[in-house]
Amino acid sequence: MKLSRRARYALRMMVAIVRHSNGSHMVSLSQIAEKTNLSRRYMEQLAIGLKNASLIVGVSGKGGGYMLARPAEEINVGQIVEAAIGPINIVECVVQPELCIQSEECECRWLYHRINQGVCEVLNEFSLAELATKYWPRAIPLKSSATARVSC
Amino acid sequence: MKLSRRARYALRMMVAIVRHSNGSHMVSLSQIAEKTNLSRRYMEQLAIGLKNASLIVGVSGKGGGYMLARPAEEINVGQIVEAAIGPINIVECVVQPELCIQSEECECRWLYHRINQGVCEVLNEFSLAELATKYWPRAIPLKSSATARVSC
DNA sequence: CATATTCCGATTGTTATAGTAGGAATATAT
DNA sequence: ATATATTCCTACTATAACAATCGGAATATG
Numbered sequence: 001m002k003l004s005r006r007a008r009y010a011l012r013m014m015v016a017i018v019r020h021s022n023g024s025h026m027v028s029l030s031q032i033a034e035k036t037n038l039s040r041r042y043m044e045q046l047a048i049g050l051k052n053a054s055l056i057v058g059v060s061g062k063g064g065g066y067m068l069a070r071p072a073e074e075i076n077v078g079q080i081v082e083a084a085i086g087p088i089n090i091v092e093c094v095v096q097p098e099l100c101i102q103s104e105e106c107e108c109r110w111l112y113h114r115i116n117q118g119v120c121e122v123l124n125e126f127s128l129a130e131l132a133t134k135y136w137p138r139a140i141p142l143k144s145s146a147t148a149r150v151s152c
Numbered sequence: 153m154k155l156s157r158r159a160r161y162a163l164r165m166m167v168a169i170v171r172h173s174n175g176s177h178m179v180s181l182s183q184i185a186e187k188t189n190l191s192r193r194y195m196e197q198l199a200i201g202l203k204n205a206s207l208i209v210g211v212s213g214k215g216g217g218y219m220l221a222r223p224a225e226e227i228n229v230g231q232i233v234e235a236a237i238g239p240i241n242i243v244e245c246v247v248q249p250e251l252c253i254q255s256e257e258c259e260c261r262w263l264y265h266r267i268n269q270g271v272c273e274v275l276n277e278f279s280l281a282e283l284a285t286k287y288w289p290r291a292i293p294l295k296s297s298a299t300a301r302v303s304c
Numbered sequence: 305c306a307t308a309t310t311c312c313g314a315t316t317g318t319t320a321t322a323g324t325a326g327g328a329a330t331a332t333a334t
Numbered sequence: 335a336t337a338t339a340t341t342c343c344t345a346c347t348a349t350a351a352c353a354a355t356c357g358g359a360a361t362a363t364g
C-alpha cells in the first residue's frame with residue numbers, strides 16, 4: 001500500500017517546475033535536477049509521462065525545457081499521480097472485474113471499490129498550486145544521515 | 153498503490169471464519185482452505201498475524217482451529233489489513249519523518265499524511281460483519297479462465 | 305500413541321519498480 | 335555551419351518487496 005517513488009518524484013518535479021518557471025518561461029531538467037537532487041536521466045522518463053498527460057509542455061533544443069500546460073490551480077494532484085503511474089486501482093479487479101479468478105460473487109470487491117474511490121477523492125482534493133505553496137515542516141529534527149534512506 | 157495480496161487474503165479468510173463458525177465454534181484452516189481456494193500453508197502465516205493482533209483466537213491440537221476473538225461488529229477492516237501487512241503508511245516518512253533524505257522542509261509530506269489519513273478512514277469505516285454479509289456481484293460476466301489471473 | 309491441528313523460521317521463486325544507458329531528434333546560439 | 339543543449343524514445347539491468355513453499359516443532363485430543 002505504498003505510493004511509488006515514481007509518483008512522488010513526479011510531484012516533486014511538478015512543484016519544482018511551478019516554483020522555477022514564474023508564470024511562463026521554460027525550465028530545463030538540468031536546472032530542476034540541481035534543485036531537487038533527482039537524477040536528470042530518470043526525470044526525463046517522468047517528464048514524458050507528464051507531457052503525454054498534457055500537464056506540461058516540452059520544447060526541445062538549446063534554451064528549451066518544460067513549463068506547465070495550464071495554470072497550477074487547474075492541475076490537481078491526482079492527475080499528476082496518474083500521469084506517473086497510470087490509473088489508480090488498488091486492486092486490478094476494481095477496473096477489470098473480468099480478470100478475477102474468484103467465483104461470480106466476490107464479497108470484497110465493493111470494499112476495494114470504495115477504498116479506491118476514497119484514495120481518488122483525496123488526490124483530487126488538492127491542486128498543484130496548493131502543493132507548491134504549502135509547507136509542513138517536520139516535527140522531528142534530522143538525525144544522522146546514516147538512517148535517512150527514504151526520499152519523499 | 154496496490155493493496156497487497158496478503159491483505160486481501162486476510163480479509164477473505166476472516167470472512168470465511170465468520171461465515172463458518174456460526175458464533176463460537178472452531179474452524180480449522182483445512183476447512184477454510186476448501187472454501188476459499190487458498191493454500192493452507194500460506195494461510196497459516198496470515199493466521200499467526202491475525203492472532204497476534206488479537207483478532208482471532210487459535211487452539212492447537214486435534215479438533216482445534218480458529219475463531220473470532222470478539223464479535224464481527226467490533227472488528228473493522230482496517231484492523232485486519234494492518235494485522236496482515238503492518239501499519240498503513242503510503243510513504244515511510246508519514247510514520248517516520250526522521251528517515252527522510254530531504255531537507256528539513258518537505259513540500260509534499262502534508263499531502264502524504266492527508267492521503268494516508270483518507271485511506272485509514274475508509275478502512276475503518278466498515279466492519280467485518282458488513283463485509284461478511286454484503287455482496288457486490290460483478291456487472292461483467294466471466295470470460296474465459298485464460299484471462300483470469302487476479303484473485304481478489 | 306496416532307492424528308490433527310496451530311505455530312515458527314528459513315528458503316526460494318517471481319514480479320514490480322528503480323535506476324542506468326545509448327543514442328536519435330530538435331532547435332538555438334555563436 | 336557547427337557546436338551545444340535540450341527533449342525524446344527505447345532497451346536493458348539491478349534490486350527489493352512480495353508470494354509461496356517447505357520442514358518440522360509444539361500442542362492437544364480421542
